Amino acid sequence: MTFVLATLFAGLVSVDRFAAFNFMLSRPIVVSFILGLLFGNPQECFYIGLVFEAVGLIDVPFGTRIPKEDSFGAFAACTLFAILPIEHADEFVLGFLLSILFMFPVTLSCTIGRTLNKKLFLWQHKKGKVNTELLLTLGLFLAFIRGVIVYGLGTCLIYLLYNHLHGYLHRHINLFLFAIMIFTFLSGYILRFLSVRSFMKYATFTAGLIAGWALL
Amino acid sequence: MKILWLLIKSLFYQANLNHENMQGTGFSSMVKSAAKAKGVDLDEDTIYNETAYFHTHPYLANFILGMWVKEYQKDGEPDFYKKVYSSAFGALGDSFFWHSLRPLCFIVAAILGFNSPVLGLVTYLVLYNMLSLAFRFTGFSIGYEMGRDVIVFFNRINFNRWSSYLDNVSKFMLGFLLSFLVKESVGFNPLILGVLTVYLLIGLAIGRKLDIVFGLVGMLFITGFFLYFTGV
């Protein structure tokens, strides 16, 4: 049942990202919060969400460009970390790497989705009368199906590949620390991305660091 | 009621997004409903012509829709200003919503969601959608009221400055989040703090030089090795 819900959620994520709403249900941190609640491992999912959200924050859908599928990355990684006992350094690296690697073909499926939309539009356009409601409904349907199939299939493939590849090193490490280290590195990218004059940028950030340490 | 239906419809108008006419299909569909809501009869040719290339920020499209209906009613130049505003609102919307609001909502949600995922989730969705829905739901009436001068509304609220204000807050909050995460998860460990500082500096140094995914892949390996060999 949990996996059926997760798959349906994948369809919704794809629609939110690709076709309608834009309620930000597809943001990696939101995906991670929801999957964490669904799978019962909110803490692990939170840390995974941090990493993929940082990737997605600076890869923005400006104009016509299609950003990398950070939502899928978070979806696959959270699912993988929920169903597999991942607790060793090599396993973390492998899990993250496979999720990142599969973001590329999943992003390609967005391009294919747009091409299908284009073909549908041109098919109507040639007839000299465009049934906009039909095109929008088909677009929604395609986006939902894309989410269910591509996210589901991608996650299954990652699972299979992971089981096939994962090594036999057994040193227990801390996922939280691992994720924080990666997130700290990505914070450098986010800092670069946020546009404020350089001096102000670092002064404000440092003030935040001090306040965070002192107050909490 | 017709206006409410139009607003709901605007949530779906990107469903046929494609490189040929981008959001043109959705805009044409909305124009039909918007004109009906204002008692304007559009002929088939006009509706068909609106399927032409159109692309703007999704949260600000309703402003253009309102402006279009108003200009059409008074025999103005709806399609000319539709093109001008689609670019300008693309710039304004991308700067504020994508560039600035998303990072801020994420950072606030991450701080609050650390101990309570439900609180984090609700915070993100409420904080973000409060603003985006406000623009979506008021856009049509403001656009209709102001017509082709709708930019005055954005100037009145200094909208192009909002992005820099939020970016400043986000910078502070990002520092806050990092300190909070480290203190909560690791505590005071000079080795880890030193390593994290180096990580941050590396991120800053290569932030604009190397694609984030390649940077991330490299760091995953380095971090894996580091944790494996140090046994931290």
Added chain:
Amino acid sequence: MKKVIFRVDDRLIHGQVIEGWVKYFKINNVVLVSDRVNGDPLQTMIYSSSLPPGTNLTICSMAEFLTSFNFKKYNKDFVLVLVESIDELYEAKGLLNEDVYINIGCVACREHKIEVSNTVFLNPAEIEKVCDIRDDYEVFIHKVPWETSVEIRNFTDLLEGNL
């Protein structure tokens, strides 16, 4: 990146231009060359309002641009020159030199145009003009700086739409 960027973009100032170029390179000077916008106070206000605070926008007609554009004025800062079409870029060919980054960003689909990339659609006459400019300078199709740019080299392929 070269300090002077000439970009063909039929949407002039939009999200990609602001986020991809103006904010990314911290460009403080934008020159919008358009006979359509120049002299129209409403359009001037619309485009000025869509820029981040602190960015100087100069709007001028093509004739003014050709006679008054001065590279030396911007030798330390970045300057982004926006024109709407390949025809306008061709008109300004005399101002181009090795220090200018020539970039075709977004030329939307119209009828009878060839898809050069998913955001650039040109007709054969425009392709000929790009090729003519390419004889002297490098021309790139480049949406945003962090994506790979495509240098236009193969004219035959370009004319066949197979970039």
